[in-house]
Amino acid sequence: ESTSTVTIRGATHPTQKPWFNVPRNIVSKTSRRLHLQNDHPIAITRQIIQANFPQPTYKYYNEYSPVVTTKQNFDSLGFPADHPGRALTDTYYLNEKLLLRTHTSAHQADTFRANESDGYLISADVYRRDAIDRSHYPIFHQMEGARSWDRNKVPNGDIVAAVMEDIERLPKHDVVVEDPNPPMHPERNPLQEAHHSAAEAEALGKHLKRSLENMVVDIFTRAKAAAIKDDPDFVDEPLRMRWVEAYFPFTSPSWELEVYYAGDWLEVLGCGVVKQELYINANVPSQVGWAFGIGIDRIAMLLFKIPDIRLFWSEDERFLSQFTGVSASLDTLKRFVPFSKHPPSPRDVSFWIRSTSSAAGGNDKAVFHENDVMELVRSIGGDEVESVSLIDEFVHPKTGRKSLAYRIVYRHLERTLTGKETNALHERVRNALVERLGVELR
Numbered sequence: 001e002s003t004s005t006v007t008i009r010g011a012t013h014p015t016q017k018p019w020f021n022v023p024r025n026i027v028s029k030t031s032r033r034l035h036l037q038n039d040h041p042i043a044i045t046r047q048i049i050q051a052n053f054p055q056p057t058y059k060y061y062n063e064y065s066p067v068v069t070t071k072q073n074f075d076s077l078g079f080p081a082d083h084p085g086r087a088l089t090d091t092y093y094l095n096e097k098l099l100l101r102t103h104t105s106a107h108q109a110d111t112f113r114a115n116e117s118d119g120y121l122i123s124a125d126v127y128r129r130d131a132i133d134r135s136h137y138p139i140f141h142q143m144e145g146a147r148s149w150d151r152n153k154v155p156n157g158d159i160v161a162a163v164m165e166d167i168e169r170l171p172k173h174d175v176v177v178e179d180p181n182p183p184m185h186p187e188r189n190p191l192q193e194a195h196h197s198a199a200e201a202e203a204l205g206k207h208l209k210r211s212l213e214n215m216v217v218d219i220f221t222r223a224k225a226a227a228i229k230d231d232p233d234f235v236d237e238p239l240r241m242r243w244v245e246a247y248f249p250f251t252s253p254s255w256e257l258e259v260y261y262a263g264d265w266l267e268v269l270g271c272g273v274v275k276q277e278l279y280i281n282a283n284v285p286s287q288v289g290w291a292f293g294i295g296i297d298r299i300a301m302l303l304f305k306i307p308d309i310r311l312f313w314s315e316d317e318r319f320l321s322q323f324t325g326v327s328a329s330l331d332t333l334k335r336f337v338p339f340s341k342h343p344p345s346p347r348d349v350s351f352w353i354r355s356t357s358s359a360a361g362g363n364d365k366a367v368f369h370e371n372d373v374m375e376l377v378r379s380i381g382g383d384e385v386e387s388v389s390l391i392d393e394f395v396h397p398k399t400g401r402k403s404l405a406y407r408i409v410y411r412h413l414e415r416t417l418t419g420k421e422t423n424a425l426h427e428r429v430r431n432a433l434v435e436r437l438g439v440e441l442r
């Protein structure tokens with residue numbers, strides 16, 4: 001039997017039906033590594049985050065391959081077997097065992113095992129099947145960080161004293177932080193009582209919060225400085241932050257940090273006290289600590305005022321040349337100056353879907369999933385698609401059949417699309433909807 005393969009960053013892997021669902025346009029982008037491209041806004045943002053977690057306390061891992069096992073991405077982190085993130089509709093698989101990582105946490109277990117420093121930082125490209133609009137792209141970038149203390153190495157085995165002493169050494173900031181909730185919640189975010197005393201978990205939480213607040217204050221101070229360079233009259237309310245309770249299968253307690261910036265509360269990162277099972281499984285059971293994960297792309301959009309996430313993938317010099325020299329000298333950061341914005345070309349398409357989960361008689365493959373529409377449009381329209389949105393949905397009163405209408409906005413970032421070009425793209429999308437998803441056009 002002939003086996004098909006796919007090559008990603010120089011390594012060849014067998015593909016397997018029905019798992020393999022990575023389109024060619026995604027495979028080809030796995031080699032871009034924007035987070036390592038000198039003077040690219042994604043790399044600059046990574047460098048700014050890194051500057052807040054200095055070596056040698058933190059060791060940097062920026063080269064991990066995006067191909068990981070289901071064990072690394074899900075099992076090692078305690079995700080249940082039926083977690084929706086594992087579905088083929090949400091995640092890119094090569095075969096039953098291998099996938100494109102959906103988050104940098106996929107490397108936590110291995111990095112806890114290998115790391116000889118007190119902490120680490122990982123940056124990487126991550127992959128998720130999702131909606132299409134100006135802030136969503138199937139590839140984005142994350143940064144993961146962790147800080148650990150070893151019970152066998154801190155003086156007198158006193159974790160609380162060691163962590164508190166390290167907190168004293170952290171920079172101080174003067175931004176107002178709201179943190180109304182108690183540090184632990186008995187059901188949602190319990191103390192890991194088999195592994196920590198309450199005082200230890202609280203000390204770890206304090207160190208985590210102060211470290212991450214410092215990083216976020218630094219990022220947003222730089223964003224404001226860039227805004228003021230661009231517009232000397234730029235006035236904004238003072239920066240505010242708040243901690244909200246969160247849930248992750250691999251931390252407890254867990255939080256998200258939100259920032260009030262230019263009139264909106266933005267969620268910027270997730271974090272928590274590392275579940276002890278991770279350290280135990282990584283063969284370092286005497287360590288305790290915290291971890292966080294932050295999305296780089298949204299932060300970069302805010303820092304540089306970049307209006308569309310697709311711009312990061314542009315190889316147009318009018319985009320790239322605006323950041324020349326910033327990697328070497330982070331203080332020269334300034335806002336992006338948009339080059340002429342080309343007109344949007346919206347086109348609508350409506351169709352009857354073949355079946356729904358209730359009508360399909362349990363045949364999973366017949367179930368219609370919106371992410372399949374998103375990807376089909378992206379596989380044909382590439383980066384010329386700005387957004388895809390559901391504009392109408394209705395069920396026929398007699399037949400019970402369901403009809404959906406989507407609006408696709410085509411817009412090239414670098415030139416104007418002609419009506420003819422747009423129509424040709426849209427026609428190919430319409431045909432592919434019939435051929436690949438089995439819909440009936442209306």
Ligand code: PHE
Pocket residue numbers: 102103104105144248251270271272291292293294
């Ligand atoms: N991996 C999580 C996400 O992608 C973020 C996270 C990282 C949370 C580390 C806690 C600790 O949402």
